[in-house]
Amino acid sequence: MASLFKVLFMGTSDFAVPALEALRSKGYDVPLVVTQPDKPAGRGLELKASPIKKKALELGLPVFQPEKIKIPEAVETLRAAQPDLVVVAAYGQILPASVLQIPKIACLNIHGSILPKYRGAAPIHYAVMNGETETGVTIMYMNEKMDEGDVLLVKKTPIGTEETTGEVHDRLAYVGVEGLMEALRLLGEGKAPRQPQDASHASYAPSIKREFCRLDWKAPAGCVFNRVRGLSPWPGAETSWRGMELKVYKTVLETRKGNAGEVLEISKQGVVVAAGVDSLRLIEIQPPGKKKMGAYDFILGHPDFRPGDVLS
Numbered sequence: 144m145a146s147l148f149k150v151l152f153m154g155t156s157d158f159a160v161p162a163l164e165a166l167r168s169k170g171y172d173v174p175l176v177v178t179q180p181d182k183p184a185g186r187g188l189e190l191k192a193s194p195i196k197k198k199a200l201e202l203g204l205p206v207f208q209p210e211k212i213k214i215p216e217a218v219e220t221l222r223a224a225q226p227d228l229v230v231v232a233a234y235g236q237i238l239p240a241s242v243l244q245i246p247k248i249a250c251l252n253i254h255g256s257i258l259p260k261y262r263g264a265a266p267i268h269y270a271v272m273n274g275e276t277e278t279g280v281t282i283m284y285m286n287e288k289m290d291e292g293d294v295l296l297v298k299k300t301p302i303g304t305e306e307t308t309g310e311v312h313d314r315l316a317y318v319g320v321e322g323l324m325e326a327l328r329l330l331g332e333g334k335a336p337r338q339p340q341d342a343s344h345a346s347y348a349p350s351i352k353r354e355f356c357r358l359d360w361k362a363p364a365g366c367v368f369n370r371v372r373g374l375s376p377w378p379g380a381e382t383s384w385r386g387m388e389l390k391v392y393k394t395v396l397e398t399r400k401g402n403a404g405e406v407l408e409i410s411k412q413g414v415v416v417a418a419g420v421d422s423l424r425l426i427e428i429q430p431p432g433k434k435k436m437g438a439y440d441f442i443l444g445h446p447d448f449r450p451g452d453v454l455s
Contacts, residue, residue, distance in 0.1 A: 159232035262290035272373030360404035
């Protein structure tokens with residue numbers, strides 16, 4: 144019976160939290176939770192536990208935080224748990240063969256895209272930035288390659304035209320729970336499929352680099368709009384005004400024309416900026432050292448910000 148599976152869980156970010164909660168609430172035996180070591184955070188650089196560590200301790204589950212999962216001592220700790228399955232969700236380290244061979248049945252990964260599309264670390268970001276209208280979660284059998292394992296099942300969901308990566312991320316975390324529970328049921332019934340991926344349709348979503356966050360005002364407004372929502376709330380799209388770096392979190396499409404990056408209008412409704420084709424109204428931004436604010440609130444504190452200025 145699937146309810147008798149012993150599941151070793153590996154995850155770090157908040158994307159993984161609903162899956163861990165679901166395993167416990169459905170009565171699965173979770174002998175060990177593996178997550179990344181505590182990281183310095185904030186101005187004081189105090190060590191901060193991952194969302195999964197916090198949830199595991201709240202649930203009374205043992206936690207293991209190896210610096211490197213591939214070292215022999217870490218592998219032995221995982222092996223000692225004697226799991227039927229290893230379930231991985233946004234863990235943050237590549238699993239070596241020595242770990243993949245531990246469970247009696249399989250290592251399963253909860254991946255936030257419809258594989259083979261958007262393999263890699265940031266599938267949700269790229270799906271939103273590229274203007275996709277649909278995404279999903281793939282439950283796959285893991286191997287030593289990056290997101291190339293056989294597919295057990297896929298759960299799909301639409302992407303709204305104005306949704307941000309943060310909004311899609313939060314929904315996919317629960318879509319992943321649905322997929323995981325169905326996968327465990329199928330495994331328990333001996334009916335779980337195993338479909339190889341078609342590598343000819345693969346695309347990649349590598350980690351977001353700082354330079355990728357810069358807005359290109361020469362691009363069509365629709366592309367800039369998707370870049371902004373795809374980078375919201377993290378790490379945030381960036382532009383600059385007179386040397387001041389500004390993060391941009393929310394925009395609205397406009398049809399006004401002008402030179403790329405030119406400020407066309409300032410009003411209580413926001414700041415209209417021309418793109419390569421059409422324009423955008425900046426709604427929510429963040430100046431250095433400040434919290435997010437309305438674009439007009441920023442203007443009130445910077446009266447020298449005027450139409451005709453150019454964002455770079």
